[in-house]
Ligand SMILES: Nc1ncnc2c1ncn2[C@@H]1O[C@H](COP(=O)(O)OP(=O)(O)O)[C@@H](O)[C@H]1O
């Protein structure tokens with residue numbers, strides 16, 4: 001059976017949540033599914049603002065935002081739940097959770113310090129609240145459904161903010177705690193994104209981590225499908241917010257999907273694919289607002305991929321904004337060894353991840369996420385080289401099977417972009433992407449131009465679909 005993950009937009013309003021319940025109820029007719037939910041959209045951001053305000057002793061601000069979180073969920077349940085008795089019970093449950101959140105605010109305010117550990121505790125309330133409302137509404141509608149606290153199953157290391165699950169332990173937990181319920185016909189409703197350390201402290205898997213939770217649970221339970229329900233018709237040829245003509249991709253390989261996710265396509269969390277590959281479980285990306293739309297199938301099954309993925313076929317364009325180029329130039333690079341080692345050692349010591357790289361005899365350019373930009377690191381680089389920084393740039397990557405090997409793709413990319421100021425071109429080793437960097441204000445023109453170049457032809461019909469829910 002399937003693990004069904006619903007993202008923030010699919011549970012963010014009463015209408016969206018009701019739609020998700022209907023989708024789960026339809027699936028349940030075949031066999032009870034495991035349902036993994038994110039927080040209602042916008043709530044995790046609010047929880048982070050609450051935590052920051054509490055850490056800075058801005059108690060009134062933190063409490064006011066906690067009040068907004070309470071109001072959102074009380075309004076949600078009020079619209080979704082009909083029976084006064086269930087409404088009352090659920091109001092108590094929501095107030096209890098928000099009460100705990102407020103207690104945490106006061107604790108952090110008194111101590112005057114926000115730690116990574118307490119930040120994870122704050123962030124966990126979004127998923128705890130959304131699943132509480134969803135499970136009660138499902139039960140009220142006559143479905144055999146049970147709310148399960150995923151922290152009993154998802155045991156992680158204590159790397160708060162980016163915890164990694166202890167796989168063997170989690171697999172045993174999933175098989176002993178969740179599987180018997182599913183086998184007995186009970187739909188299990190649980191949280192994505194959160195877990196618990198061995199010592200019982202709440203952890204999170206990193207922003208957007210609910211996809212990862214669902215994929216892991218699917219692999220541990222040996223399910224035969226992982227369904228990621230979101231607000232667009234699957235993985236698309238580009239973010240439809242940037243390219244209104246974007247089409248949905250019918251079928252793609254695990255490698256294409258993973259690469260796209262790493263390169264910035266927000267629709268999938270980058271870690272989602274690995275557990276699916278391990279057990280060869282197909283991943284479906286589907287639209288909860290248009291459940292009849294075909295969405296995207298991610299698989300390595302050659303029968304499904306036949307005619308849908310071949311060398312040189314451009315599948316999608318990914319964009320990562322908020323990047324920064326660091327240009328490093330030194331005569332010491334010329335004909336000498338050890339320079340790169342010295343350079344990357346600095347990045348490694350400051351824990352800054354390098355994304356794109358381009359080199360020449362005497363200079364090297366790298367991109368890093370602007371949020372990880374570090375003045376100390378730059379000062380250290382300047383002790384042995386000349387350094388120039390360019391903020392507000394974006395990486396754009398064209399992804400498709402075997403792109404590098406196919407003649408003409410790079411030529412088409414760069415000749416179509418002749419009027420765009422390319423700040424850097426990546427000569428990376430990946431066979432399946434060609435990447436470059438542009439200033440952020442050039443992103444829209446660059447991606448729309450590329451999209452016209454690669455996706456306006458008739459020859460791709462059947463591989464790409466005009467989305468059913470097109471805006
Ligand atoms: N290649 C892409 N295909 C589809 N959606 C994309 C792509 N790149 C970026 N997106 C964006 O990802 C959004 C869905 O991700 P997200 O907001 O995290 O959903 P959820 O709340 O369901 O987890 C879409 O609304 C879309 O704007």
Ligand SMILES: N[C@@H](CC(=O)OP(=O)(O)O)C(=O)O
Nearest residue numbers: 007008038044207208209210
């Ligand atoms: N709620 C978490 C986890 C998550 O995966 O959310 P979403 O599925 O809405 O991207 C976050 O906002 O990071």
